[in-house]
Amino acid sequence: MNILVINGPNLDRLGKRDPSVYGSETLKQINEKIEKFARKIGVDVEFFQSSSEGEIVSEIGKADGVFDGIVINPAAYTHTSVAIRDAIEAVEIPVVEVHISNVYSREAFRSLSLTAGACRGQIAGFGADSYLLAIRAVSGKI
Ligand code: DQA
Numbered sequence: 759m760n761i762l763v764i765n766g767p768n769l770d771r772l773g774k775r776d777p778s779v780y781g782s783e784t785l786k787q788i789n790e791k792i793e794k795f796a797r798k799i800g801v802d803v804e805f806f807q808s809s810s811e812g813e814i815v816s817e818i819g820k821a822d823g824v825f826d827g828i829v830i831n832p833a834a835y836t837h838t839s840v841a842i843r844d845a846i847e848a849v850e851i852p853v854v855e856v857h858i859s860n861v862y863s864r865e866a867f868r869s870l871s872l873t874a875g876a877c878r879g880q881i882a883g884f885g886a887d888s889y890l891l892a893i894r895a896v897s898g899k900i
Pocket of ligand 1 (some may be wrong): 767768769831832833834835836856857858859860861868
């Protein structure tokens with residue numbers, strides 16, 4: 759079983775970016791944690807990060823039939839991107855949305871996710887552990 763983990767804009771700056779909201783771990787450290795956890799439950803993971811909406815759309819499409827599922831943190835595109843929502847809707851593999859922070863306890867605009875409705879579900883607010891919970895959730899849907 760293999761799962762693609764996609765991270766959107768500014769998540770490459772984790773560790774430096776607003777640590778009171780997103781914690782002090784870098785994306786590399788989080789990915790290592792995900793890899794370790796995934797290995798334990800028999801899942802292979804690959805990682806993709808981009809700040810470009812178009813690249814994320816393409817990567818979702820390319821993953822269909824190649825990966826068994828996707829875990830995605832669309833970051834700010836969560837709240838704006840019809841294109842990423844449509845890309846998620848267009849693939850047959852299960853997709854689970856992740857947020858490090860609890861988007862529902864922050865600014866009002868973060869409470870709207872355009873992308874979550876196209877996903878099997880959403881996990882938000884558990885810091886880096888949100889990704890581990892999402893890996894478990896996707897693997898259960900495969
Ligand atoms: C985020 C929440 C988004 O609102 C924000 O734009 C991000 C990160 C999170 O993981 O908590 O970049 O997706």
